Amino acid sequence: MLIGGAALATTAAVSFLPGVAHATTRAGAEKPIDFLFVIYPNGTLLDFAGPNEILSRIPNTRVRFASPAGGPVTLEKGIVFGPTEKLSDIDKVDVICIPGALNLSAMMKPEILAHIRKLSESAQYVTSVCTGSLILGAAGVLKGKRSACHWAFLNVLKEYGAIPDSARIVKDGRFMSGGGVTAGIDFGVAIAAELRGAQAAQQVQLLVQYDPQPPFRSGNPADAPENVREAVYKMLPGSKDGLMRPII
């Protein structure tokens, strides 16, 4: 929180202290970053497995996982992922990231949303992948902010006072979000660059050989062949207008 000229001056002064100057280009001198994924029962694995593969490889960054109950979490399709810390045990992190799911009910509880709001207030970055932005919205932290979401659910963001943005990666101040499921990888590279610089992000991109070559052009409604798009609209009621309802 910068409060006028005095705080600005302090910030400027810090950048001249030995060992802190150029901190963003010298990994050894950087403050470690605490990056928290908040996961939950019925969550979609790839939403966080994608960005985790990037963030767990950038320098001086601790990736943590938390969930409402702590311990192993049973995701969509019966996959069990762990370990996780108990969300309510965590007071502060540098980056909070909420991945998505079709079924958000485990997160849509007043005490959970209050804790998400608390962590979001002090975090340097508040982020999401896929329908995770609807959880941030329900927590009340996206009012007036542009945000991404899975295309099928994008316009539900308006109900929380957020501004839907169909871009794959959306940045609005300290808020960053990715679109549906696989967008988490692009989001991961983008926030890695934000946190640790373009060089570090590009190195990890090469490490995980992220040179995507989808066999088809079918990854968003504008590109997909009409018969594919129509079949998916039918499968996901409301999705044609970006108004599919998550389970809450």
Added chain:
Amino acid sequence: MLIGGAALATTAAVSFLPGVAHATTRAGAEKPIDFLFVIYPNGTLLDFAGPNEILSRIPNTRVRFASPAGGPVTLEKGIVFGPTEKLSDIDKVDVICIPGALNLSAMMKPEILAHIRKLSESAQYVTSVCTGSLILGAAGVLKGKRSACHWAFLNVLKEYGAIPDSARIVKDGRFMSGGGVTAGIDFGVAIAAELRGAQAAQQVQLLVQYDPQPPFRSGNPADAPENVREAVYKMLPGSKDGLMRPII
């Protein structure tokens, strides 16, 4: 196993049976596909989390996970994934997929490799992501076959009599493979199309919004900026020549 004209005639006849004709375009009439990921301690999550997100959503397909010991598996970075069946309990699957890791030691044991070889002999497709192809190579099933691998390890395939192919997705008869880590998603879409047709694969591509837009061009050594490439070559000894050694 087609044995001359008689077997071919039988195959042809089957396609005229009611309910079997056009089986590839009618999900309800198709034989379920058993798709097995063989995972192991120290494995890389995204190698199989990527294709799993595709394959677990295509019609009439059962995705299974097995590991040498069965139960929950501790992957790279301390992530615990489960449940898994015990590999030796599985006699036959339609598709076997071996994801990769830097540390392959849990798989490079004679009895494990023998079981991989056995499953590979009867499978309709024998597949891998990243350095998983080195495990298939060590199992002796890739002799004379073209295969992909993570770029840093690609030429190690030659030691197993396989033919390294730097393409992101490689198909050689019933052998299909993806390159490093994130290539698993492209591989997943490609094999989904192979198993269930282009329409089904494209529908899932739209469901998971797979319209990649990496913030940088740095996903393979040919594209990455020189300073990025050189830094990664230094980080991964031998990688410049595709001869990095996995831990075995």
